[in-house]
Amino acid sequence: MADIDPFEGSQPMPKIVAVSLQQAGHLYNFLAGDRALRRGERVLVESEAGTRVGTVEIEPHEPAVTIDLSSLRPVIRIASDNDFQAERETLSREAYARRLCVERIREGRIQMKLVSADYTFDARKVVFYFVAEGRVDFRDLVRDLANTLRVRVEMKQIGARDETKVTGGMGPCGRELCCSSWLRDFEAVTVKMAREQGLALNPSRLAGMCGRLKCCLRYEYASYVELKRALPNVGKRVQCVKGDGRVVRQNVLKQTVLIQREEEGGVVVEATLEDLVASRPQ
Template identity: 30%
Template sequence: MVVLPVRFERSPRLHPMLSEDAHPVGTRVVVQGKRGPEVAVVRGEAQERRPQERYGTVLRAATPDDLALWDDLHRQGEDLKWLLRARARERGLPVKLVAVEFTLDESLVTVSYSADERIELTGLIGEVRAHTRARVNFAAVGPREQAQMIGTLGACGRENCSSHHLQEFAPVSIRMARDQQLPLNPEKLSGPCGRLLCCLQFEHGQYLDLLKDLPRKNARVCHDASGACGKVTKLHPLAGTVDVHTEQGVLTGVPAGELRRAPEEARPAPEKKPRRTEGARKDRTSDAPPS
């Protein structure tokens, strides 16, 4: 038995499957997954089996009959999806139907949907059961899963990472955009799903390494060549330079190696107020006029 990485139609994630034969890359196979038998595509070379790891199973190479049935089930799922969308609009349900998928043996139909609030799906379940005898499973998906299943174009003009190659959704924070000196504009930092761009995490580690050699923003520094001192206003990690605002003007693109930390100006120590003793409190109380 060997392990073959396979990919399903609506996700780029690779799933390891046990197989008796080492099918070549690009072969469409029938696999036994969590939901049941489905058609997938082999996307990697055969690997050795690892102990204590759970695998699905490759049943066989997909036959022409398997592929014809799979295409027919795909068309049925698309027709049923548009029907459910129309029924949801008629009922005024605030729900978005993303995909309807059958297993190859037609024993299970999975309806992927998205909703901002909890909704009653009894009516839609009845609509599905009126058109198929398969067991019905409604699965809620998030915004990123929607973009992964539908497939969109990113700001770079290419297919979005979540539906092309991304294997898992790592957490993305606005701190990553700040470290990369990007403008904090939600329209430019958000992907088609409305969440922060997944690609912000790709180079974040490299930016952190580059920022170690640069002074912090708003730090007071002095330029060795000109002797001018000022405040750091902008960082350029890739170029290794910073912009410094001085009283004489603005120094743009100054290499970090030519800067030194500005000496701190001596500040007078704050005067300490004398502490009032317990006796002083009693004397002040005794001098107060009677109420």
């Protein structure tokens, strides 16, 4: 009896492609099909907000086993000249919709700040993104905009970080803001990250342009945590070739500690890990 190859006649694994719908935006997975898509290529896709022109960020590849392929939609096609023309018309509609909405907000004295207007590719719906201190009653505003624009209108409240991502700007480092240039998703940033890196807990120094903690506080956080594991904690008594004492400070990047000696009037000396008795090979 001949052996049967269990993979004979089986279908190849479908490939997926990661697409962004805006600059430095979140990456969405789509089924690539048989298309040989390249990074930077513009494609037409069906998103939750409707048909959109997106940019290929990660070329077709085999998906991870944790991805549910049944929930993914296929890439419709590579964007054509007609699609680019439609995209330009959409941008023009969005500019008009923004101006109109700002006027209506000002006339109605509504306590909200418009951030952007986003039309779907088929121009049947427009979503207005805004920021506000609390809940806002915008029902009259929606009806007014829908009657004027003759499309379906939605209003979505976003946070300060999302607002800054859309508006952009320059950070105190002199570079374009990370969130508007390359950072695709926001991750949690805590004061603990600043404390672990020995930064002064000064709100004006730790806050970004959005008024929240700077995203860059988490970039080196993992490295600091790893480097601090090799150093004795502040307050710990250690034996050292330069004199026994207690650790009063850690120099994480230099991988040294400052020790206040128990003798000679509490003189503070700097010691490396090799200077500590417990760290030397026996």
